[in-house]
Amino acid sequence: MGSVEQLKTVDWYGTPVPVYPMDTIDFGKILSAEEEEVDRLLRCCQREGFFYLDLNGLDGRRFLDDQKETLDLMYRFFDAPLEAKNQFGLVHPHLGYEGLGSRTGVLPNTKDGYEMVKVSRDEIQKGKPHIPDVLKNSTDMKILENAISGSNIVTKALLSALSNAMGLTGTDRFEHNHRNERPSTSTLAMMHYVPSDPKTSKNIGHQKHTDISSLTLLFAEQWGLQIRPPGTREFGFVEPKEGCAIVNVGDSLRFASGHTFMSCIHRVVPFKAEEHRYSIAYFLRADNETMFKDSEGRNITAGQWHDEKFYVFKALPEIQALAPPSMLFGGMKVEDDYTPLAGAPQEEPIEAH
Template identity: 25%
Template sequence: MPTPTHFSRYPVFPSDTSFPVADIPTISLTKLQAGSTEESSRLYEACRKEGFLFVDLSESRQGQTLLQYGGKMFDLIENTLTLDQSTLEKYACDAPRSLIGYKRKGILKVDDSTRDCIEVYTLSQDDILGNIPPLSNPAPIESNRHDCRGFFESAFTVVNVLLGHLDRQLDLQPGTLEARCALDKPSATSLRMLLSPAQPEDRRINLGGHTDIGLITLLFNVTGGLQVLPAGSENIDENWRYIKPQPGCALINIGDTLTEWAGGLLRSSLHRVVSPPGPQAQLPRQSLVYLVRPEKGATMQRLKGGSVIPPLGDEEDDTRDVDSWAVWRAQQVMDGVLKPESRGGK
């Protein structure tokens, strides 16, 4: 998470039962880096059962580096998304084909048929790392490219530890998952900086229920508002649970692509964003979302070679490339052909 200074700017997460909190396991990055078999099993269990987990970064040198860069990116959210509207519109994204750039609030319909109220600036990893010719970004980002690069590199270092343990648990060759999303290979991997305004305490839906389409997501936030629908629960309002931010931790969740690759063993959970709980709603809400996507040209074919991932049987393997599949799936959801719902897992 960002620094204690960022947490101190907001009221604490309310403790009363009107804001039910999901039971999300916490995994130690230090223990994973040390090769703990028990912690590796706990990671795999969380990826199968909840699809969400906290990773405690506080006792790891690499984790502390990521926390420091996360704090710098939180400052960058405020400096970028508070620019005047006419400036931000110069960097507008081309949704749904590409979300790189600025998305103003009110473009998307949410679950209650109102419009979203989240502003988003999506930063391309390829742009920042030099895998493609430089893109044009607002001045605060251009003047902080070094820190943006530091965030991408440190975030991937942490994510790669998790992928290595998933290789082990799925009986894949070491480095299998890392090789499909390496930093030096062009991909749609990105960092989303989100800002929503202060709101009444009425639990408005800011971003409707969805799953992430990529491999794995790393999230930083300070205030509440993110909710998950627990496994096996009917999609009705009273079943949704808040995810309470934990200082010193990053929140991780599994995406649809990894669920598909692993034959449905891992859970991609339905989640949404609502107004922050209690007094937290009185202040703007910020969050950072690092979305790891596979390298361009990779296919949606199921991973093979181990004894854990189930074989296809009579099913046909999906040979579409990951980017075409992602655009198709996003369009299907936008057109109402596919209903967003949790996928895979226990």
């Protein structure tokens, strides 16, 4: 990763902010187990923990179509009355509706700037899933099934390639702990960020964190995602790339790799004050009973890690500060942040949580 002076920058409310480059992995070549591409995938996970996934080839286009149909569903869902969206509320941390301001925001003394509906993979397979009635028509249910099953196929293919790259066999393979028939918290999260101005609004973005997941498959056509590559102090933007998803390594895969993979520290900020921003994220997570050693040296199940981190993620900043040092950032080293936006509240330096 080059120095900030060598990077492309983009204007963010009058301040130049870096745009970090990311490698692009070809999904078709991963399916073909092309050695050079698989090795590049492994290096991405070991060095940065994030990459673009090119889905423009024949085998990837169906997943891009799923994304478009899911976006249309989201526009209709988030335009519905609050009572309809919140019919069941948050059934479980990985299932249900979260309203605007449910969590801490990206800047001091703010709440988050998004509403979100989550549909778990386990739930969509049930005869009577806890899904708001506004999404229970046969067309929308099929869209959700396609989005979840397609995302599961993509992320499992990446897991398999990583197992191959590391020479793993039998029960040591990553996908062995991500079996379809075992209960997990794998979920499709659909997020709507409301218009907000980082200098004046009280609902701002999405606080910095690493994901609970093993792999996150993100579709985001609009600017707003920022990452903190390992060894840097400044958040920079990820440029949306047509026909590509963004994939990042989460805590569980970092732990399963013996802490040799990098989790991706990231956040979301408003890019245009008047813009409604939409994103779709599939969080592939290990079976609930999967055991691994976290960054505190604890033997912990994937289900327990999910619940503990989710609680901390929703807690007030003073509660977050009491959590184990690795909780919000999966054991990744976090230097003091540099937040250059003039006129906005400055993000307070946070030690590795």
